[in-house]
Amino acid sequence: MALNIAHILQDDLIAPMVKKTAYGLATTCILGAAVYVGYRVAAPEKHRNRHHRHPELNDQIEKVMDSLKITDDQLVHIMHILEEEMTAGLSPATHKQATVKMFPTYVRNIPNGTEVGKVLALDLGGTNFRVLLIDLRGDDKVELTSKIFVIPQSIMIGDGKYLFRHLAECLYEFMLKENLIHTGLCYPLGFTFSFPCKQEGLASARLTGWTKGFSCAGVVNQDVVKLLQDAINEKGINAKCVALVNDTVGTLMACAYKDPSTSIGLILGTGTNACYIENLDKVGTWDADYDEPKQVIINMEWGAFGDNDRLSLIRTKYDEEVDLSSINPGKQIFEKMISGMYMGEIVRLIILDLLQQELLFLGHRDTYGDYKTPLYDRGGFYTKFVSTVETDEGIKFSNTRRVLEDIGIRNPTYDDCAIVQHICRQVSKRAARLAGAGLAVLINRIGKSEVTVGVDGSLYRYHPRFKRNMERCMEALVHKDIKFQLTLSDDGSGKGAAMVACVADRSLMTASVSRDEETADYEKVI
16 A cells, blocks of 8 residues: 555656646747758748759759850850851951951962872960961872970960061071971961951961961061061071961861861861851942952951850859959950850850859868868869869769869868869850851852861860760751761861961972972982
8 A cells, every 4th residue: 555655656756747847848849840941031032952873853053054054046146146247347448447357368278189299387376376387288198297385374375576586586496396397498388376367468467366366566567577577587597488368267278178168167166267158249338359269268366256245145243353354354245155265264254153052062162161162263263174063974074073172172062063064064064066057057148069168266165065066066056958068177276377388389399399309309319
C-alpha cells in the first residue's frame, strides 16, 4: 500500500514537468518557424532559387541573360540597317559621314592557283607581328617560312616612327637569318595592315583611325606604305612594298588560291572585319578605270557598324560599360559586341553583376571580397577563358574550375561552374549570330549560286561552338537557293599578302623568279 502511494505521488510530480517541457518545445518550434517564414517573406528575392543546377531555369539569372538574346526578327532588322549603312559607304555623297566606310582596295583579280615566285610578307594585325617568306610554286603549292615578333605596349601607344622602325628591324632580323640580305635582289613585299585605311592605290593607303589598342601618334591620315618603306630604306633593307593588304582581303585571297568560289573574307579574332567582291557599277566612290574585270574587293570596316547609335536597341549595359572603359569610346561598336578583345570582359561584367545580386558564388561571398584578384581587374577574364569554359562537357567542369581558380575563385561549386558556363555560352552565341547575320547580308548581295567564305582569327579558330552557331543562324537568313560554306583560311594574312603581290604585279614576280633561277645556275657553275 505504501509503495502504491509513492508511485502515485511520483507520477503527480512528473506529469506537470513533462507537460511544461512539451509546451516549451512546441512554443520554441512555432516561434522559430514564424521567424524563418517572416525572414523569407521579407527578403524573397535574395533567398529563393539558391540551387542553380539548371541556371536557364532561374528567373533572376535568365533575366540577365535575356538582355543578350537577339531574335531572328531582330537580326533581319539589323541586316536591313547594315545594307543601308553599306550603301551610304559606297556613295560619294554620303561616304564621308558613313560609319561603315566600304573602302575599295584596288584588288580586282583573285588568284587561280598557278602563281609562282618568292615574296616577303609583313603581317601587322594586333599585338603580334609576323614576317614571312612565301614561295609560290604553282598548282596550289606553297612553302612558307615565318617568325613571330611581339609589339611592346610602349610602341603600340608611342610615336608612330618607332612602330615602323620596329617593323623594319624585325624584317631585317628575319631576312638576315634566311640569308636574304645583300643578295643583289630587291624582294617584293606585301604588307598586311589590319587597321582602317583609305586606299589611294594598291601600294598607297592612309590610316583613318587606330583600333585594337593601338594609338601611335603621327600616323592617322598618313600613307602607311610610305612610312614603312622609309623605315626599310633607312635600315638599308633590299625589299620594296608593292601592295598593302587588309587581313580580310588576305584571308579571301589565300582561300581563293585553292577555291575560286571564295568571294568573302572574314576576320574573327582580336578584332573583326569583312570584305567581299563587289561589282564596280555599285561602287560610287571608285576612281580608277572600268576595264575588266569589272569588280573590286571592298574592305567594309564593319567593326564600326553602329557607331551612329543604330544598334542601340540590342546593346546591353555591359556593352555600354565595355565601350566607356575602352581606349576608343563610341567607336567600333559592332566589334565590341563580337570580337575577342572584348568578349571576355563582357563575361566578367556579368559575373560581377550576378555576384552583386547574390546569385553567384553563394556562401563564399566573404572569400571573394579581395579586390586584388583578376576578377575585379578590367580584362581579367580573358576571351580564351570563354573558349576553355565552353569545352567542358558533363558534370565535372574541370576546365571551368581551373579558369575560376585562375581569376581568384577558390573551390567553386557545381552551381557556380554551371552559371559561368551559361554566361559564356550566351555571350559567344550572341557574337556568332551577329557575325552570321552580317555574312548573310553579303552572301545574299553577291547572289551567286555558291559562295565560299574564307575565315581567319583566333576566336573562330579556337572557340568550340562559334562556327556552328554562325552556320545555324545563316541557314535561317541566307536565301534558300544559295549554297554557302565557311572555310578556315590557311594563314590568310600572310599568304594572302603574297597572293595580292603576285596578282598585282605578275611581271615583277616573273622577274624575281628569273633572277632566282640565274642565281641558282651561277651557284651550280662555281
